[in-house]
Amino acid sequence: MKKYIIAGSVALLLVIGLVWVIVQNEPTSVSGGKEVAMAKDPVCGMEVSKKGSPSTVHMGKTFYFKSEGCKSRFNEDPMKYMNN
Numbered sequence: 001m002k003k004y005i006i007a008g009s010v011a012l013l014l015v016i017g018l019v020w021v022i023v024q025n026e027p028t029s030v031s032g033g034k035e036v037a038m039a040k041d042p043v044c045g046m047e048v049s050k051k052g053s054p055s056t057v058h059m060g061k062t063f064y065f066k067s068e069g070c071k072s073r074f075n076e077d078p079m080k081y082m083n084n
């Protein structure tokens, strides 16, 4: 009987862990815009994830890019893209 209780507890912990992981992976931009996880690439206009995307800071604002190519194009002429 004790074995079943232990196995049950382990299974329950696994389920709780799984639910927790799913909740943690929810895109933060959906929850009221507290922290926006996505940004617009000013060069090509594509939506990019702030996490892991190339970024540069220009005049105190951080810009995110789909690729290093977009980033270097931005750095060549930031004013051209800043209002996008």
Ligand SMILES: [Zn+2]
Pocket (backbone or CB within 6 Å): 041, 043, 044, 045, 046, 065, 066, 067, 070
């Ligand atoms: Zn781009």
